[in-house]
Amino acid sequence: MAIGVKVLQRPAREVSYVRATLKGMALTFKHMFEKKVTMQYPEEKSTDADSGMGQWSISPRWRGTHRMLTDEQGRSKCVACGLCPQVCPANCIKLVPGEDEQGNRYPLIYEIDEFRCVFCGYCQEVCPEEAIHVGVHYENSEYSRDRFVYDLERLSSQTHPVSTLWDPSDPKGE
């Protein structure tokens, strides 16, 4: 007993190679004159405010390179509470707390290893002072591996916009 196979009898206009060829050639020819979708990367970037490439612009919730916010005096907002190294799943934050004469805590050493970071954004979420942030930024290439350990000064000098993390009360970000 042969295996039952459903045989479709399509009309010739659907299976004709000649017509399919002509149709395909018309399609490819039409595509030659359509708008190009390529983004010219170094000149146009997904992070540009108005890159002209609306579909390529990345989300404001993008979690990229870290950034430490500073107060008016230029000091980092970090109070070295130790929550971010605690919550960090990749264990990439190194924090050594210090204390000045007035009893204000500040970070003596604050380093983030961008290689180990998984960019989950927990550090930003957990920070009580809104000091450490992940940013809308993805261009972090360097010539040596140790350049990927960002110290406090480097984190503070970043200027890219910070990520607006997912808000459970506004899940679609409207």
Add this chain to the structure above:
Amino acid sequence: MTPEMKGFLLLSVIKMLVVFTVTMVGVALLTLMERKVSAWMQNRRGPNRVGFAGLLQPAADGLKNILKEETFPAMANRWLFLLAPAMSFVPALLLFAVIPFAAPVRVDFDFTLGPLGRFVHHGLMPMVVADLPIGFLFVLAVSSMGVYGIALAGWASNSKYALMGGLRASAQMVSYEVAMGLSLIPVLLLSGNVSLSAIVHEQQLGLWYVLPLSLSFFIFLISGFAETNRLPFDMPEAESELIAGYHTEYSAMKFSFFFIAEYSNVVTVCAMVTTLFFGGWDIPFTHWDETGGVLPAIATAGLFFLKVMFWIFFVMWIRWTLPRFRYDQLMALGWKVLMPLALTYIMVICLALYLIEHRAGITAPVLRSLILFGLNVIILGLVFGLLDSNVFVKGSGKQRRSLDARARRERVTA
């Protein structure tokens, strides 16, 4: 050596240099054009970084290929392995020698060049490197040499993928050589000459052969695709099945040579299509282009270039539209469709020419061509109607049904 011979040699050398330079630069630019056309058809921009609009991309590619390591497979036949790229490259370039690329131009000079002696040339200079009286046969003969390079490359590499590619290439090119040769017999029947210059001249008197010999043109075009191993017939390369086919084991400039050979072949086939079916360098509806001046020569060369470029674009257009055939489909198309079609067509044209010329006594080229054109419209309608009606190219559904019918019959008899 007579001064006339020296003059002829001088002109030949100049023509050789010009044709060689133009084709080599052109072929390099074709790789860029291919990438650009493919990009545009896929809504991309294509290479546009190196030089203005990416025009230096071929130079960058060439430089890269020269600097790359030349690899030799350990068990390869070293000498054949080295010979193969040249074997595929040389025939591709040789073919340009016989293609007339512009109207003949009147060149008169008579001068003495120091110790080299006197150079003399009077009269029309054909704008073709070698105006062979057997130009057409030369093209057929040399173009089939190209298969040696590919088969040797596949064999010498001592790799299963390369060997498969080489085997496929030789079978495919030998098969389509038949259909190609047969499709061109009507051209010879109509022109009564095998010299390409004479064929062009005949088309100037009558109509471009694409009209009276349309079916020949289609068969030649399809066979041309198969001969140059371009999609949809690029079975020898078939990167999804054979890595890169016959040139899997090649690297650096040797690989580049195969590339150059492929594009040279494309140019040659396009130039042949132009010469045989689209009047060569002929400017239609005027006889100004045959006056032998410099201006007509430039204009005809420009038009020839445009015609060839159109066909090259067409080849690329097909490549980026159609998927690859299956191997048995390719062979079936060559042997079961194109060859019988070409043979029948020869018969039909023979009969038609006999009736037109000897029975009806019409010898005016234009009228003769027009009558043939009318005949061709009918033939084309029939052929494409048949192709369209799902008789030749069967879907798997039909094959399945016939198998089922046989199984049912066997059950009944049992």
